[in-house]
Amino acid sequence: MSLTNDAINKIAHLARLNLSPEETMRYAPQLSNILQFIEQMNEVDTSEQAPLAHPLDICQRLRTDAVTEPDEREKFQKIAPEVEAGLYLVPQVIEEA
Amino acid sequence: MHRKTLAELATDLNNKTISSVELTQHYLERIHQWDKKLNCFITIAEEQAMQAAKHADALRSQGKATALTGIPIAQKDIFCTDGIKTTCGSKILDNFIAPYNATVVEKLNHAGMVTLGKTNMDEFAMGSSNETSYFGPVKNPWHLDCVPGGSSGGSAAAVAAHLTPAATGTDTGGSIRQPAALCGITGVKPTYGRVSRYGMIAYASSLDQGGPMAKTVEDTALLLQAMAGFDERDSTSIDKPVPNYAATLNDSIQGIRIGLPKEYFSDALDPQIAHAIESAVKEYEKLGAVIQEISLPHTHLAAPVYYVIAPAECSSNLARYDGVRYGYRCSDPVDLQDMYKRSRSEGFGSEVKRRIMVGTYVLSAGYYDAYYLKAQKIRRLIRDDFTAAFKNVDVILCPTSPTPAFKFGEKTSNPISMYLSDLYTIAVNLAGLPAVSLPAGMVNQLPIGMQLIGNLFEEAKLLNIAHWYQKVTDWHTHSPEEFK
Numbered sequence: 001m002s003l004t005n006d007a008i009n010k011i012a013h014l015a016r017l018n019l020s021p022e023e024t025m026r027y028a029p030q031l032s033n034i035l036q037f038i039e040q041m042n043e044v045d046t047s048e049q050a051p052l053a054h055p056l057d058i059c060q061r062l063r064t065d066a067v068t069e070p071d072e073r074e075k076f077q078k079i080a081p082e083v084e085a086g087l088y089l090v091p092q093v094i095e096e097a
Numbered sequence: 098m099h100r101k102t103l104a105e106l107a108t109d110l111n112n113k114t115i116s117s118v119e120l121t122q123h124y125l126e127r128i129h130q131w132d133k134k135l136n137c138f139i140t141i142a143e144e145q146a147m148q149a150a151k152h153a154d155a156l157r158s159q160g161k162a163t164a165l166t167g168i169p170i171a172q173k174d175i176f177c178t179d180g181i182k183t184t185c186g187s188k189i190l191d192n193f194i195a196p197y198n199a200t201v202v203e204k205l206n207h208a209g210m211v212t213l214g215k216t217n218m219d220e221f222a223m224g225s226s227n228e229t230s231y232f233g234p235v236k237n238p239w240h241l242d243c244v245p246g247g248s249s250g251g252s253a254a255a256v257a258a259h260l261t262p263a264a265t266g267t268d269t270g271g272s273i274r275q276p277a278a279l280c281g282i283t284g285v286k287p288t289y290g291r292v293s294r295y296g297m298i299a300y301a302s303s304l305d306q307g308g309p310m311a312k313t314v315e316d317t318a319l320l321l322q323a324m325a326g327f328d329e330r331d332s333t334s335i336d337k338p339v340p341n342y343a344a345t346l347n348d349s350i351q352g353i354r355i356g357l358p359k360e361y362f363s364d365a366l367d368p369q370i371a372h373a374i375e376s377a378v379k380e381y382e383k384l385g386a387v388i389q390e391i392s393l394p395h396t397h398l399a400a401p402v403y404y405v406i407a408p409a410e411c412s413s414n415l416a417r418y419d420g421v422r423y424g425y426r427c428s429d430p431v432d433l434q435d436m437y438k439r440s441r442s443e444g445f446g447s448e449v450k451r452r453i454m455v456g457t458y459v460l461s462a463g464y465y466d467a468y469y470l471k472a473q474k475i476r477r478l479i480r481d482d483f484t485a486a487f488k489n490v491d492v493i494l495c496p497t498s499p500t501p502a503f504k505f506g507e508k509t510s511n512p513i514s515m516y517l518s519d520l521y522t523i524a525v526n527l528a529g530l531p532a533v534s535l536p537a538g539m540v541n542q543l544p545i546g547m548q549l550i551g552n553l554f555e556e557a558k559l560l561n562i563a564h565w566y567q568k569v570t571d572w573h574t575h576s577p578e579e580f581k
Contacts, residue, residue, distance in 0.1 A: 008454070015412060016419075016434075017456040018442040019449055025452065029513055034455055037513050041471050044478065051473030052480055054303060055289045055529025056553065060332045075196035081426035088421055090404045091430050 003034045098123055098574065100298055103168055103316035106262055110157065117157070117167030121211050123148035124169045128213065128260050131387075131580060135236045135439040137255040139174045142181050148296050149211040156209055165323055168210025171264040174215035175222055176202050177305070181212070186220040186230040186248075189418050189425045189444030199296025200328045201265060201307050208323040211259055216251030219343035220446045221415065222272055222300045224248050231449040233296045237280060237578040239543050242542035243502035246276030246518075252310050253280035257581040263320055267297060269304045270403050271522025274534035277310055278356060278497035278546020281536045281559040281575060283563075284310040285317045285521045286522075287528035288554050290335035293328035294320075301410035302333070302525040304403075314535060314564040314575050318342035321556065331451055338398040340557045346564040353562060355389035357489030361521055365499045370545050373538030374496050376546050380569055381494070384563075393482040398475050398526035400516060403469065405459050405472035406527070411449075412456025425457045451512065480528040487552040492562050496521055498533040521548060531556045533563045536572040544575065 003011075008028050012019045019027065046073040054060070073086075098106075098115070109115045126145055134139050146169065153167035177183050177195030182191045198206065206212070219229040227235040229252030235250040238258040245254040249266030253276035256264050266273035268286035278286030285308045287306040293305045299305060309320035322343065327336040357378065362371060378388055418439030420426035427443050430436030445453070459468035486493060499520055508515040525532045530550055537547035547566070549560035567573050 001375055003458075011454045011458050011461070014448075014461060015453045016416075016437040017445075018438045018440055019450075023447075023450075031458070032453060033449075033513060035406060035458075037516075038401045038405055038459075038468065038472075040467075041398060041405070041475055043390035044398065044475055046471060046478075049477055051470055052477035053473055054333070054489065055476075055480065056335070056529065057477075057480075059179035059338075063329065063332075068241065072196050072576070073264060076422070079192075079196065079423045081420060081423075090421055091432050091436055093433050 004037070025084050099172055100581070102312050103262045103319060104313070106159070107164050107319070111162070117153040120167065121146050121169050121213070124213055124261055124387055131258055134241065135238060135254050135258055136233050136550060137216055137230050137251040137258070137260060138214045139184055139186070139217050139251070140182050142212055145181060145228065146211050146213050149249050150176065152211045153211060155258065155515065157441055159305050163368055164319055165205070167211065168263070169211045169213045169261055170204060170205060171216045171261040173249050173265050173267060174218055174266060175267050175298045177298070178202055178212065178215065179393060181213065181215060182372065183298070184232070186218040186232060187445065187449070188231040188350060191231065191425065193424055197296060197297070200293035200330060201297065201324050204323055211559045212433065214400050216249070216255055216264060218251055219248035220275065220449050221266055221298070221411070222248040222269055223362045223411070223448050223452055225253070225271065225275055226503070226508065227513055228505065229265060230448055231446060234505060236504045237581050242303065242504055244279065244505060245542065246279035246498070246502065247323045248272040249310065250276045253277050253282055253284070256280070256282045256310055256312065257577060259576070261318060263309065265307060267307045267312045268526065269301050269407060270526050271519040273308050273310060274497050274522050274546065274548060275519060275530060277534040279502040279544070281524065281544025282310060282312060282579065283314055283317050283533065283573060284536045285533045286525065286531060287294055287321060287325060287556055287558070288531045289335050290311070291531070291554065293331040293334050294326050295330040296329055298354070299414040300305050301407040302414060303410060308531040312558055314567050315346060317533070318346060318560045331388070342557050342560050343555050345561050348459050350386060350562055353386045353492070354490040355381055355386045356486055356493045358391050358393045358396065358495055360393055360396035363493035365520060366496060367500050367540065369533060369540040369579060370496050370499070370501070373540065374547055378494065380566060382571070384565055384569065390489065391486045391493065393480050393486060393524070395478045398481055400520060400528060402472045402475045402479065402527060403523045404455070404516060405468050406476065407457035408452040409460050409469050410456070412453045412460065415449070415453055420527060476527050479524050483528045483530060492552040492559060495548050495550070497548040501543035501545050504511060525550055529553065530561055533559055535563055535566060538572060539575070
């Protein structure tokens with residue numbers, strides 16, 4: 001599988017990354033090589049196999065639906081890039097009427 | 098003093114021939130003296146360390162000390178530490194002060210250990226050479242032109258250069274064992290679920306596992322004792338009692354069955370390493386072990402499978418770095434999309450971006466079955482290989498890494514060649530097994546590592562078998578000349 005520059009840019013957009021033209025040029029052959037490397041998997045017939053999502057093949061434990069986390073609001077707000085009146089600020093997302 | 102093992106320092110503290118304050122000061126001085134050369138530490142927590150040392154001495158005088166009370170340790174900068182910066186080796190977290198401690202940190206603090214600082218690492222643990230760190234590469238104390246391995250390279254180099262008696266590491270595809278091998282120390286990757294992942298910054302959640310790094314197997318046993326155990330805050334933590342690892346270290350290994358996987362002794366292996374591993378096998382034969390060849394037929398697929406699963410999980414885990422609640426935010430974003438994209442592009446380094454993109458691709462519509470699902474199916478085959486092998490052997494012995502430490506820049510231009518330096522360690526993570534790397538010889542004046550792989554939750558047996566090797570050999574006592 002060989003990836004074009006357009007394909008790389010599409011993947012970058014899905015991953016919310018900006019790439020410079022130089023980066024796109026660099027990543028296209030590298031990612032193509034990695035995919036080629038990965039495609040060694042195709043030599044094995046896995047039609048009868050079940051996927052293994054957890055290395056110990058067990059399900060994740062459930063817990064009772066109870067509030068267990070302490071209130072760390074102040075600490076969380078302190079490390080945020082921009083806050084106001086206890087809210088996280090981001091660029092405007094709703095257009096003005 | 099710094100040449101002593103953790104176990105010896107524990108005895109000294111207990112006999113009151115030294116205090117934790119003196120010990121901590123000594124290591125802090127060594128860090129100040131040597132770390133400009135090695136770059137093992139991202140943050141040195143001098144003030145907090147001295148406070149913790151005083152507290153440890155007070156506990157001891159009140160008779161409340163544990164075996165580890167007062168002993169300094171370095172935390173890999175992937176573990177969240179309340180009040181001390183946690184960067185994960187990335188620009189995107191360069192300003193991040195975690196609001197809480199990782200469970201591992203909490204447990205080691207509770208045992209009375211003294212955190213000296215946070216160690217350098219490949220960015221988000223993605224790398225095998227420490228060259229992807231935003232804070233510059235760590236140098237190998239055995240040869241300053243060589244890499245220390247990765248991703249826990251700062252931890253491994255700091256222990257090897259005696260800047261700390263012990264350190265924590267994390268291992269997703271070999272990140273404890275490979276740097277331990279390349280720096281000539283001992284490192285343990287526990288069974289998946291044995292050590293809590295709470296507060297350990299996620300790379301690939303179905304593979305990541307924290308573990309100890311130190312000079313000897315005995316030291317790692319003492320550390321694992323304090324680190325392991327059920328944690329309800331980690332949904333993948335396993336609720337199983339933790340055995341007393343130190344108690345069984347000296348049990349006889351007469352008649353123990355050791356398997357040598359023929360696939361691990363292929364052409365990719367440096368012949369001098371192969372020779373060193375053969376010598377190690379002979380030592381075990383002298384100790385009464387029964388050696389047999391085994392086969393792990395899907396070994397060659399471990400790296401391709403890993404480089405689907407790890408990037409897929411990474412692309413999902415690292416989606417949280419969006420510049421909104423913490424971490425780096427780009428300046429003057431024009432809109433939300435611009436903020437996401439520029440914060441991430443400016444905040445992540447090139448290897449992290451590469452893996453995020455591979456992961457995004459293999460999870461994208463139309464490709465999921467061909468890549469991710471396929472990889473998970475082969476993951477089962479790889480796991481089944483080990484399950485079958487452990488019906489006939491107690492432990493599997495092989496090299497940790499196909500080569501000794503390599504030079505800086507040697508593998509940076511070709512990502513695949515870098516990925517293959519984890520050839521012998523990756524399958525263990527896919528199968529969730531415990532494994533240890535311990536020094537087993539020298540090649541071209543560089544240390545090399547032997548890997549022992551155990552069955553699920555059989556850390557005690559694994560450490561027992563590994564400890565015997567260190568009882569009859571002295572590779573673990575070798576030290577880089579410059580840092581003696």
